[in-house]
Amino acid sequence: MRSGERPMSLDSVKRAADTPDEPMPYAELGMKDDEYRRVCDILGRRPTGSELAIYSVMWSEHCSYKSSKVHLRQFATKAPKSDALLVGMGENAGVVDIGDGWAATFKIESHNHPSYVEPHQGAATGVGGIVRDIMSMGARPIAVMDALRFGGADQQDTRRVLPGVVEGISHYGNCLGLPNIGGEVVFDPCYIGNPLVNALCVGLLRKDQIKLATAPGPGNKVVLFGARTGADGIGGASVLASATFEDESQAKRPAVQVGDPFMEKLLIECCLELYQADVVVGIQDLGAAGVSCATTELAAKGTGGMTVDLNLVPLRDPTLRPEEILMSESQERMMAVVTPEDIPAFMAVCEKWDVPATVIGEVTDTGRLVMTWDGEVIVDIPPGTAADEGPVYERPFHEPAGQSALNADGPERLPRPEDLRETLLRLLGSPNLGSKEWVTSQYDRYVRGNTVLAQPADSGMLRISEVMPGAEETTRGVALATDGNGRYARLDPYAGAQLALAEAYRNVAVTGAAPLAVTNCLNFGSPEDPEVMWQFAEAVRGLADACKTLGVPVTGGNVSFYNQTGSTAIHPTPVVGVLGVIEDVATRVRSGFTAEGLRVVLLGDTRDEFGGSEWAHVTHGHLGGLPPAVDLEAERALASVLVEAARDGLLEGSHDLSDGGLAIALTEACLAQGVGATVSLPGDDAFVDLFSESASRALVCVRPEAFEALAELCGRYEVPCYGLGTTGGASLAVEGVFEIPVAELRETHAAPLPAIFG
Structure with missing residues (x-):
């Protein structure tokens, strides 16, 4: 400015x-x-x-969050009681107790608009920012995930954006030495011009060593450490992320931050040693709003005051003016509050890791944030008015004008296929259901050696042992999954948000981990559009209600508005991340059919539900009707069965049912280890049995002698249990319907993305 x-x-x-x-x-x-x-x-x-x-x-x-606050409060007012919740919403990331003296912190955030303007740097700095959120809680980051959405896979702009986004995520995460253990890649024309790049990070810390963003103690010093401040990212929060995204956004390229993962790697190790030395009173990462955010938030949560000399901020560009220094979103920076007597030790650790560190101010109890430049006072404000007392809007909202017509236009009118074999292959060879190996092969999923499960498993899982010093005494692990379905949410945002939570919850449970807590990234169009605000309000209400029923609290997250070009908004896309805990990673359940001669079992009931389905989308380009019905009690019961069955050693393999229904689940189960299967369908309508996307279902395989124990467990929880057949052979055979060699399934599944992106 x-x-x-x-x-x-x-x-x-x-x-x-x-x-x-x-x-x-x-x-x-x-x-x-x-x-x-x-x-x-x-x-x-x-x-x-x-x-x-x-x-x-x-x-x-x-x-x-001025347009969303009034709705987000439901996550607190409806929050289920959770003894595991140590830090909830309002801090840089939520923290939950995972047992044996350990805690996990995790969060998901968006970097959507920057990733459209400059795909590589936008996505890379999205990873860097969420990693620093985790660092600021006192934790070691141990893994990342990403939930990505692009326009149609064959659209020209997708071919521009997707490779850069994947390259940026890969470069930054791989340089940090953090495994990328899961996520999603979804294509839909509604995201053309507005890709969604949602990044998640998880970290570990001792439960008694949590750090908070606060500046207590008058006389304590304010230290800025990490990279120098440059002109990159100026206006990122206020311009790129907080306004309607127009075609001229290409001209905003200078507003995209530039990342340096090697500096961030040093910053991680430096912070961890500072925490170990106990020389940090409070800490905040510098992300959106940079120095402005760090100083106002630290001061507001401390003793209320702070003095800062902006001339002391280390600069890459000496021509920067005070306003530009305050608005810069240069990456790889942290701000700490340190007692005067600990400054020498703090600086020594920073010097050891070659991390620049400068005392730029001091904590006061004046209730004022005062900044100087060239000896003159240029800022004198009550910090809380900037950090906590911004405008709060109760935006008008109403149901979209065409919502009733959209819901009335169900898929019942669509011609149902006669050739179910061809239908399966067509879905399997589509970009959304095809293999994502072209993307995930660019990520290091196993660096550090603690990854237990990673893509294409239903959820990522990491062992705690050896990740942190002193953790060798525990066998525990954490599992994470992210999910969301914009088509479901377009048809019914209340149910769509609940289905996103249900699928992530189920994906964690099928591995044997007990779901524990939730983070979310709520991606919507302009809040100034009453129809968009209705979608947002309904999605938040649905997610809050579902979390209450399932007993999993929301620990934090992100709202991303203005995801639209002109007046055309994306589908409402709430992305939900679920973290679960497994007591012993040795009892984890692998995905799919793991051996021959196992019983194939379907858990849960199937109904005629095709609204928003992949079948309707791929074969007819149709969106209408209602999404699958939500039964949260059924989801909770299914998860209980899966977790107990894993703990008792009953399951040899498992896979959730979601997009594409049983047909895709069976196919992916065969492809997991190259093991075929022969099955019979449980109902009298093969099309519904194979392609319905009814929720609250999972596919498992068990040793023949364990089937009776599994059936008894299902009976206790009132979870429907259907024996379908047996694993083995070189084909997927559905009796009376089709038989497809596993080799043909693999070839079809692997083809879509390489054919488009090379």
């Missing part, structure tokens, strides 16, 4: 008070007229340029 020819150092607080009528470029920074007037009321004068920079980014949609 530059205001004419006047040197910005002259825009002191005194000068601002003396020139009340001087126009300020608040609209250029995304502020509304009434928001600017409120800033003036808070300060009793017009803001300086630096103060305006702080308020503009801190009150942006991306940082303040």
Whole structure:
């Protein structure tokens, strides 16, 4: 932000008070007229340029949640009681107790618009940012995941964006030495021009060593450490992430951050040693809103005041003005609060890891955040007004005009296929259901040697042992899955959000881990559109209600609005991440058919449900009707069966049923280890049995002698249990319907993405 020819150092607080009528470029920074007037009321004068920079980014949609707060409160008011929850919403990431003195912290966030403008750096810095969120809780990051959505796979812009996004995620994560253990890749024309790049990270820490973003203790020092501050990322939060995305976004390329994973790797090890030395009172990562965010949030959560000399901020570009320093979102930076007596030890650790560190300020109890530049006071504000007291909008919302017609246009009118063999192959060879190996092969899934399960398993799983010093005494592991279905949410956002949670919950359970907690990334169009706000309100209500029923609290997450080009919004896309815990990773259940001669068993009931299905989408390009019915009690019962059966050693393999139904689940189970199967369908309609996407179902295989024990366990939980057949042979044979060699299934499954992306 530059205001004419006047040197910005002259825009002191005194000068601002003396020139009340001087126009300020608040609209250029995304502020509304009434928001600017409120800033003036808070300060009793017009803001300086630096103060305006702080308020503009801190009150942006991306940082303040001003359009979503009124709805997100349901995650707290409806939160289920959880003894495992150690840190909930409001901190950099949630923390849950996973037993044996250990805790896990995890969170998912979006980097959507930057990844469209500059795919490689946008996606890479999305990974870097979420990793620092985990570091700031006092944890060692141990793995990442990503949930990706692009336009049609054969659309030209998808061919531009997807390779860069994958390359950016791969480069940053691989350089950090963090395994990428799972996620999603989904294609739909609604995401053209608005890809969704949602990154998740999980970390481990001792449960008594949690760090928080707070600045207590007048006289304590404020230390900025990590990379130097540059011009990259200026306006990222207020411009790229908090406004409608137009075609001219290509011109905003300078607003995309530039990442340095090697500096972040040093920063991780440096932070962990600082924590071990117990020289950190409070800590905050610098992501969206940069120095503005770190200083205001730390001060607001501490003793209320802080002084900062912006001349002391280490710069890559010495021409940066104060406003630009405050708004820069340069990566690989952290801010810590340190007692004066611990400063020498703190600096020694930073020097050891070759991490630049500078004392730039001091904690006070004045209730004011005061910043100077060239000896003049250029910021003097109550920090809480920027960090916690931004505008809160109760946006109007109403059901979309065509919603009833969309729901009435169910798939019942579509011609059902006569050739079910050809239908399966067509779905299996589509970009959404085909192999994602072209993507996942670019990620290191097993670096560090603690990955127990990774893509294409239903969820990723990591052992705790040897990840952290002193963890050798535990056999525990953590499992994570992310899921979401924009078509379901378009048909019914309330049910769609619940189905996203149910699938992630189920994906964790099929591995033998007990679901414990939830994070979410809520991707929607403009909140200024009442129809979009209705979708958002319904999705949040649905997710909060489902978490309450399933007993899994929301620990935190992210809202990403303005995912639209012009007036065309993406499908409402709530992405849900679920973390689970397994007591002994040796009891984990692998995906699919793991050996010959096993009984194949379907758990759960199948209904005629095709609204939003892959069959309707792939074969007819149709979206209409209602999504599959949600039965959360059935999901909870199914998960209980899966977790207990795994613990008791009954299961040899398992796989959830979701997109594409039983047909795709059977196929993927065969492909997992190259083992065929011969099965009979449980119902009298082969098409419904094979391709319905009814929820609350899983496919498992057991030793013949274990079938009776599994059936008895299912009976106790009232989970339907159907013996389908036996594993073995070189084909998937569905009696009376078709037989397809596993080799043909593999060839069809592997073909889509390499054919498009090379």
